[in-house]
Amino acid sequence: xxxxxxxxxxxxxxxxxxxxxxxxxxxxxxxxxxxxxxxxxxxxxxxxxxxxxxxxxxxxxxxxxxxxxxxxxxxxxxxxxxxxxxxxxxxxxxxxxxxxxxxxxxxxxxxxxxxxxxxxxxxxxxxxxxxxxxxxxxxxxxxxxxxxxxxxxxxxxxxxxxxxxxxxxxxxxxxxxxxxxxxxxxxxxxxxxxxxxxxxxxxxxxxxxxxxxxxxxxxxxxxxxxxxxxxxxxxxxxxxxxxxxxxxxxxxxxxxxxxxxxxxxxxxxxxxxxxxxxxxxxxxxxxxxxxxxxxxxxxxxxxxxxxxxxxxxxxxx
Amino acid sequence: xxxxxxxxxxxxxxxxxxxxxxxxxxxxxxxxxxxxxxxxxxxxxxxxxxxxxxxxxxxxxxxxxxxxxxxxxxxxxxxxxxxxxxxxxxxxxxxxxxxxxxxxxxxxxxxxxxxxxxxxxxxxxxxxxxxxxxxxxxxxxxxxxxxxxxxxxxxxxxxxxxxxxxxxxxxxxxxxxxxxxxxxxxxxxxxxxxxxxxxxxxxxxxxxxxxxxxxxxxxxxxxxxxxxxxxxxxxxxxxxxxxxxxxxxxxxxxxxxxxxxxxxxxxxxxxxxxxxxxxxxxxxxxxxxxxxxxxxxxxxxxxxxxxxxxxxxxxxx
Numbered sequence: 166x167x168x169x170x171x172x173x174x175x176x177x178x179x180x181x182x183x184x185x186x187x188x189x190x191x192x193x194x195x196x197x198x199x200x201x202x203x204x205x206x207x208x209x210x211x212x213x214x215x216x217x218x219x220x221x222x223x224x225x226x227x228x229x230x231x232x233x234x235x236x237x238x239x240x241x242x243x244x245x246x247x248x249x250x251x252x253x254x255x256x257x258x259x260x261x262x263x264x265x266x267x268x269x270x271x272x273x274x275x276x277x278x279x280x281x282x283x284x285x286x287x288x289x290x291x292x293x294x295x296x297x298x299x300x301x302x303x304x305x306x307x308x309x310x311x312x313x314x315x316x317x318x319x320x321x322x323x324x325x326x327x328x329x330x331x332x333x334x335x336x337x338x339x340x341x342x343x344x345x346x347x348x349x350x351x352x353x354x355x356x357x358x359x360x361x362x363x364x365x366x367x368x369x370x371x372x373x374x375x376x377x378x379x380x381x382x383x384x385x386x387x388x389x390x391x392x393x394x395x396x397x398x399x400x401x402x403x404x405x406x407x408x409x410x411x412x413x414x415x416x417x418x419x420x421x422x423x424x425x426x427x428x429x430x431x432x433x434x435x436x437x438x439x440x441x442x443x444x445x446x447x448x449x450x451x452x453x454x455x456x457x458x459x460x461x462x463x464x465x466x467x468x469x470x471x472x473x474x475x476x477x478x479x480x481x482x
Numbered sequence: 483x484x485x486x487x488x489x490x491x492x493x494x495x496x497x498x499x500x501x502x503x504x505x506x507x508x509x510x511x512x513x514x515x516x517x518x519x520x521x522x523x524x525x526x527x528x529x530x531x532x533x534x535x536x537x538x539x540x541x542x543x544x545x546x547x548x549x550x551x552x553x554x555x556x557x558x559x560x561x562x563x564x565x566x567x568x569x570x571x572x573x574x575x576x577x578x579x580x581x582x583x584x585x586x587x588x589x590x591x592x593x594x595x596x597x598x599x600x601x602x603x604x605x606x607x608x609x610x611x612x613x614x615x616x617x618x619x620x621x622x623x624x625x626x627x628x629x630x631x632x633x634x635x636x637x638x639x640x641x642x643x644x645x646x647x648x649x650x651x652x653x654x655x656x657x658x659x660x661x662x663x664x665x666x667x668x669x670x671x672x673x674x675x676x677x678x679x680x681x682x683x684x685x686x687x688x689x690x691x692x693x694x695x696x697x698x699x700x701x702x703x704x705x706x707x708x709x710x711x712x713x714x715x716x717x718x719x720x721x722x723x724x725x726x727x728x729x730x731x732x733x734x735x736x737x738x739x740x741x742x743x744x745x746x747x748x749x750x751x752x753x754x755x756x757x758x759x760x761x762x763x764x765x766x767x768x769x770x771x772x773x774x775x776x777x778x779x780x781x782x783x784x785x786x787x788x789x790x791x792x793x794x795x796x797x798x799x
Contacts, residue, residue, distance in 0.1 A: 183692050189699060192743065290690025297689065300646070301622045308620035308627070329617070333689045337654040337726060370726060372614065372650045373607025375500050376717040382506060397714040400693040409654060409687060426509065 177412060177459035182273075182402045185290060186283035187245035187252060194243055194315040200251070204237040208250035211241070212287070214295045217259040218406070219270035220288045222279055229284045230268045242298070242317025244291055254291040254317075256299065273404055274478050277454045286402070293404040294318070297333045304329050334407055339379045340367035341413040342460040343392060345433065350464060351390060351417065353424070353431035359479055362449040364457045366431070367410070380413050388431040389423035392416065398463070401456040412456050414464065436468055449476040494729060494776035498594035499719045502603035504562035504569060511633040517560055517568070525567035526551040528558070529604070531612045534576040535723070536587035537605045539596055546601045547585045559615070559634025561608055571608035571634075573616065590721055591795050594771045603719070610721040611635070614650045621646050651724055656696045657684035658730040659777040660709060662750065667781060668707060668734065670741075670748035676796060679766040681774045683748070684727070697730050705748040706740035709733065715780070718773040729773050731781065753785055766793040 193199055203209055210231035213221050221230040234241075234253045244252040263270060273292055277285040294317060301320040304311050309324035311331065320331040342365050343351040352363035368383035370376060381392045392415040401410040424431045434442070439461075442448035451457040453475035462473045510516055520526050527548035530538050538547040551558075551570045561569040580587060590609055594602040611634060618637040621628050626641035628648065637648040659682050660668040669680035685700035687693060698709045709732040718727040741748045751759070756778075759765035768775040770792035779790045 182690065185690060185692075185695060189688065191703060286690060290688075293689035299623065303620055303622050303625035305618045305620050305622055305628075306616065308625055310625070311622075332653075332686065334651055335654055335687055335689055335691075336649075337652055369649065370652055371506065371607075372610035372652055372724065373499065373502060373603060373719045373721060374652075374726075375502075375719060376726075376728070378502060386508060402690045402692060404690060407689065409691075409693075411693070 177399045177456060177463040179453065180401050180456045180459050181277035181282070181454035182286050182289040182404065183400070183456075184282035185286035187247055187287055187290070189245040190243075191318075193246075194318050197237075200237050200243055200316060203251035204234045204241075204253065206249075206251065207233075208248075209234040210250065210252050211235075212244070212252060212254045212291050213257045213261070214254055214291050215257055215259050215261055215270055216299065218292055218296065219272055220276050220292065221263070221268055222271045222276055223267060224269050224271070224279055225267055227279055227281070229280060229288060230265075240313075242291070242294060242313075244287065244294075252287065254295060256295045274452075274454060278478060289402050289404040293335070293402065293407050294333055296404070296406040300334075301331050305331075336408045337370040337376070338367055338403070338408045338410055339370060339376055339383060339413055340365050340410045340457055340460065341380050341384060341392075341395070341415045342464045343384055343388075343390060343415045343417055344436075344464060345417045348436045348468070349433040350436055350439075350461065351384075351388060351422075351431065351433055352461070353387060353428045355427070356429040358429070359449065361447060362451070362476060363430075363432075363434070364451045364455075365460050367457070369408075370411075376411055376413070380415055384415060385420065387425040387428050389420050389425070390417050391420035393418035398460065399456065403456075410456050412460050414460070436465060439465060439473060443474050450474070452476050452478040454478065494716045494773060494780040496770065497718050497773045497776050498599070498771035499590075499603050499606040499721065500717070500773075501599035502607060503600035504564055504604055504607070506562040507560075508635075510563075511560055511635050517633060520568035521551045521558075521570065523566075523568065524550075525565075527567065527569050528552075529561070529569060529571045529608050530574045530578070531571055531608050532574055532576050532578055532587055533616065535609055535613065536589050537593050537609065538580070538585050539588045539593055540584060541586050541588070541596055542584055544596055544598070546597060546605060547582075557630075559608070559611060559630075561604065561611075569604065571612060573612045591769075591771060595795060606719050606721040610652070610719065610724050611650055613721070613723040617651075618648050622648075653725045654687040654693070655684055655720070655725045655727055656687060656693055656700060656730055657682050657727045657774055657777065658697050658701060658709075658712070658732045659781045660701055660705075660707060660732045660734055661753075661781060662734045665753045665785070666750040667753055667756075667778065668701075668705060668739075668748065668750055669778070670704060670745045672744070673746040675746070676766065678764060679768070679793060679796075680747075680749075680751070681768045681772075682777050684774070686725075687728075693728055693730070697732055701732060702737065704742040704745050706737050706742070707734050708737035710735035715777065716773065720773075727773050729777050731777070753782060756782060756790060760791050767791070769793050769795040771795065
């Protein structure tokens with residue numbers, strides 16, 4: 166049973182961006198009067214997000230450097246409520262300097278390493294929503310400009326004859342720890358990664374495809390391995406820029422290992438050897454902020470009763 | 483364990499659009515020479531999809547009325563391989579008449595009721611992909627026209643300075659059968675539905691949200707009910723126009739039932755009374771093509787050892 170309140174060992178946990186604490190209060194998105202009141206309330210906060218995806222962080226205090234929200238206009242996005250306090254977000258240019266030497270613009274991986282889990286999730290939410298807005302300035306149907314509505318949660322074509330509406334996009338992607346049922350685990354590495362770094366296989370779900378079919382197709386494409394039974398384990402928002410990682414376990418039932426065109430390598434690792442490979446530097450796993458590490462660690466922990474060492478964070482898009 | 487090859491009773495099954503049999507052969511999407519060869523091969527097929535989403539069906543034979551594919555040009559989309567035979571799709575105007583009195587343009591619900599499961603899944607895949615193309619003719623970043631590439635699976639901005647790329651969109655949505663652990667099940671109805679029709683609650687996953695949080699948020703928004711443990715069960719492509727339904731069971735742990743603004747009604751039903759309510763016409767469930775029916779039926783079947791009667795198909799968008 167993939168119940169997410171089950172005992173910790175039964176599900177991957179501890180990855181970033183997944184512990185959001187805001188009440189999204191969607192019913193307020195169309196309530197301009199209430200939002201205007203909230204904007205000037207003492208506890209309300211405005212989170213600036215740079216166009217390059219960086220978030221303003223008070224690294225000394227280890228918290229988001231959200232400013233008091235002083236006004237609500239067409240450019241502001243309502244994120245939700247924290248108790249009675251409203252959180253807003255606004256996009257600012259990529260070259261915006263830090264307003265104060267105690268504050269820093271951090272990318273989301275850096276923010277996740279610095280912030281409490283709930284604030285990292287708020288940052289990821291804000292970043293994903295504002296990135297979508299930046300890609301939806303013009304109507305894809307007719308080419309007219311769009312206008313944001315619902316406090317940043319809808320884009321509408323300004324051409325009355327077209328009137329197309331758009332809602333924030335989230336790209337579902339499967340990510341899967343594959344084993345062979347005899348103690349071996351299938352990991353791969355992308356060409357852009359540091360040497361010796363390996364991770365679980367992953368890929369976007371395509372139109373007209375179930376999650377389960379996407380798991381089997383991606384593993385076959387990237388490794389030639391045929392997956393039979395699959396089990397959903399957990400999910401993680403992954404705002405690079407707009408993915409939702411859907412974590413699975415898959416059992417290999419056949420297929421010759423052939424490295425697909427998207428990977429630099431894929432191979433079977435003996436589970437019992439993982440701690441030594443990691444300790445000796447022969448293998449680096451993904452960082453603890455990613456669900457990929459926790460899928461591997463969860464598999465290892467269920468089998469060997471202890472945890473693995475996550476790898477360091479390195480910058481990618 | 484939510485393994486999709488487990489015994490039938492352990493997972494919902496039998497809904498439409500989920501049994502795709504095409505090999506998507508993504509490696510061929512950039513291989514223009516091979517696609518041109520495939521297009522004139524005797525077994526290749528071209529599936530026309532009307533701009534209103536209707537698919538050409540040979541209702542007498544109960545199969546897709548795909549035509550021989552005679553050429554591959556910039557407007558054709560490669561769907562995949564069935565054995566050695568290629569399937570292509572092409573969008574045609576909404577007023578395209580049927581080319582033959584034995585063929586009919588059916589919407590996807592009608593097609594699902596007529597076609598074998600694998601052909602209904604192909605139709606849903608083609609429809610979802612072509613709908614995405616129709617919404618991605620202009621670049622959302624800069625307003626320039628886009629051009630399709632990768633045999634219909636990518637759109638690229640034609641402005642060289644922008645060059646934004648877009649990939650097919652799939653909107654993840656949760657759909658959840660909520661029970662109270664004491665034999666009652668929570669169902670709701672939308673204002674546009676026929677009277678007495680009730681179904682499971684559902685809603686889109688938002689940016690920066692886990693599936694599990696989306697389940698709890700949607701149920702709270704629509705019914706006031708607080709959900710604790712959740713369990714993933716199964717997924718269904720739902721091309722109306724581009725959703726992916728992620729089916730869950732959720733256990734209510736509190737909250738007063740208050741009908742949310744999106745629903746006409748929501749109420750607790752006594753599980754034991756469902757067959758009689760359905761037989762007497764007091765309750766109509768969703769049709770058998772939807773995962774919503776199968777989530778309810780699966781819950782009932784686990785508890786009472788028998789199946790429920792699905793409702794009729796009615797047209798919605």
